[in-house]
Amino acid sequence: MNFNQSNVQSPESTALLGNINDGSIDDDDHEFDYEGNQRISTWTTIKNFLARVFLPKGEMPHDDRINMDWLQKWRKYNRFPFKLVVHLVITICLTVLIFVQTGDLTSYSVGTEGTWYKVFFPSDFQYEGDFGANVIYLYTVQDCVDLIQEDLNNYNTFLNTSVSKFKMLNAGTSEPPYQAQLSIAMYKHCDQIYDTSIMTANMDTETTRYTVTSDNIGPLNASLDTLQEMFFCMSSMWLEFEFSNVHIEYDHPVEYTWTIAVNFDNSIQSGRVSTSLILTKYRVSDLPYSKLIQSSKMILEIILIIFSLLSQIMAWRSFMFSFKTFQRTKKLVRRISSKQKLSASINWGSLPIRTKLRFFNLWFIVCFICNFCTIIGASLDFFEATSNATKLLIGFATLLSWINMIRYLEFDRKSIALVRALGMGLPTVLRFSAGSLPIFIGFALFGLMYFSETSSRFSTFGEAIVTLFGLQNGDDIQSTFRSTEKSPIVSRIYFFVFIFISMYAVANIYIAIMEGAYSQCVGIKSKLERKKDEEDSQRQAGDELNVDDQLWDQLLGLKESSDSESEIKKKKKRRLIGKLATNRSMTESQIISADRAVGAFDMDLIIEEVSKAILEKQLEFNKEVQKLIKNSIHQRIETMVKAHQISVSNVQDDDNSTNSSNNNNNNNNTSSNNNADQSASSKVDQINIFTDDDNDDVDSQ
DSSP states (O other): OOOOHHHHSOHHHHHHHHHHHHTOSOTTTEEEOTTOOEEEOHHHHHHHHHHHHHSOOSOOOHHHHHHOOHHHHHHHHOOOOHHHHHHHHHHHHHHHHHHHHHTTHHHHHHHHHHHHHHHHSOTTOOOOSOTTTOOEEEOSHHHHHHHHHHHHHHHHHHHHHOSSOEEESSOSSSSSSOOEEEEEEEETTHHHHTOTTSSSOOOOEEEEEEEEOSSOOGGGGSOHHHHHHHHHTEEEEEEEEEEEEEEEETTEEEEEEEEEEEEEEOSSOSSSEEEEEEEEEEEOSOOOHHHHHTSHHHHHHHHHHHHHHHHHHHHHHHHHHHHHHHHHHHHHHHHHHHTTOSOTTOOGGGSOHHHHHTTSOTHHHHHHHHHHHHHHHHHHHHTTOOSHHHHHHHHHHHHHHHHHGGGGGTTSTTTTHHHHHHHHHHHHHHHHHHHHHHHHHHHHHHHHHHHTTTOGGGSSHHHHHHHHHHHHTTOSHHHHHHHTTTSHHHHHHHHHHHHIIIIIIIHHHHHHHHHHHHHHHHTOSOHHHHHHHHHHHHHOTTOHHHHHHHHHHHHHTOOOOSSOHHHHHHHHHHHHHHHHHHOTTSOHHHHHHHHHHHHHSOHHHHHHHHHHHHHHHHHHHHHHHHHHHHHHHHHHHHHHHHTTSEEEEEEOHHHHHHHHHHHHHHOTTOOHHHHHHHHHSSOEEEEEEOOHHHHHHHHHO
16 A cells, blocks of 8 residues: 655654755754654754854954953954963963972072081071172181181081982092082283283183192192282182982972082282182983973973963964054055045144054063063973073063953953053153152262262162162161261261152152052042043143044044945046036036146135125125115104204203103103203203194194
8 A cells, every 4th residue: 555655744744854855954963852853962052052152243343353352342242252261371370380390499499508508608607598698708818728628628528417318429539538629710910910000900810720629729738928929819719519419399309410619709809808609500401201291390381382372373363453454544544635535633644653553452562572481481491491591581471471461351440550550650750760860870879989988888889779779768777877877977968868859759759640640540530520621621622632532533433435446437427427518618627627626725714714704794784774774864854854844842950850751651762871961951852743734733823
């Protein structure tokens, strides 16, 4: 028995089969219940969710792309902030890397340095942890020889007395006495050092290296007179030791090599030898990379390199878009300006640099430098090129990365008030600093000249600047006063004047400038004051900020003409044909010349001048009309007087008040001056107007 498929299938199943035959339904993305209804699968739901989150909605205009922050773009155009996510990853990885790098390594480095000072410096020396403070001075030749001898003895016993395991390098033997390297830098022409008759002495030195032990200290075994002659011609001398030590860094044994140089500096020839330790630490190059691959440090560095490259690519794309928009607007302004369709106030050459820079996000500079330092620093650290340059690059990249986080808070003006206040206040601060810096330098030079021989705080120009900067901020005032007590009067006048100028004047002006800039940023004013300021700023056409905003809005509002070049030519041709039809007496070239002549004139100015001329003529015409009306009335009155239609009579004072009141009631246009004249005279004139009948009676009389 044959069945017709259309008879046994429902409309829903028919539509379903049609969709299946057309291939519009994917079995992997859709499911159906027992009734044949379509049911969305989990994978389709996930894809729809990702599309709603990451796919943009519509095309973003150029002005919105430049002016909007990331939150506004996300809300309006569904532009997911990939830059923010990438930057967060970089910032977090850099921060974690620093903690991993300096977690226990800092304690190890500081502790080991303290050990070397304890071993190779006199036993009564107190290690302070600061490089500049760990200096001792030796005043006799015997003190220098005794310290070298003591260092060699401690070098022999260090391995047997230390609480940690160290290994000597380049010791020469496996049993004490161990060998060390002594280097002495002598002047080649020692006779010129003390010859005051020559203009310039030859200060070239020659270094000689000796292998010394505790039993044989080489050239220092000579007599005291010989040693003294040697010290007279010696520029510097240093004794070198080398050790290795294993540090457990995050459960990973790492070997470090330490080079210790006890340096004796006699170049100043001041009667004392400055003695210090020069310590160098570096990691052993042949590392177990199988263990390093498993460490979190290497993973962090790989993530940093990848995401920094990604951030650099996105930042470069944004910069190129801004640059293309800048070039497009530049060409558009020049093209429209040449056609005189744009106000003369907008000329690309006369635009302020502030308006032009608004096309570019200046945070790009910070982002570029941060990514560059991150890539170089992470690469060097990945290949274990640990040095001060690596630390500088990673530290500087972390600093810029955290500073660059401020750019993503632009949606809240108060959150970026610090950056905006710095941007507004720094130019004023720099201009003010240009006027206050000569005062500071003058005080520093005076202190260097007068106190350098009596106080180490003013021994050099750099030390004088550091001392005065500390005084300006209220630091270490008492100690600075005490260090210059040899000249009590001059020093007190000097410090009192400087502190008064720097602390009570300069510092407070700096604070006032930044406070004013911050107040402008956050708008700490009443609504009435803000409204008044806005009205004043709008009335001031020369206000730089308003002009800048107006120019910026007008630049972003420029649009390319929708008409093509061919359509423009057709319109010009049709307009020319229409003029030829109406002006048959003129040729085509004459019409074009007339149009150019009309375009060269300032029509607004011409209309204004013509309007003024018409108004002046109209006023003159009104005056002439008034004069004619006045003369006509005067002639009419004279005619009526001659025809005895008007008579003028005098009355007494008692009747004057009555007639005046009647006249005032009948004629409200009588002036107060006429009333005063009437009251002042004993008689006034009264005008009587007669009709024709009355005039006949007068004639008969």
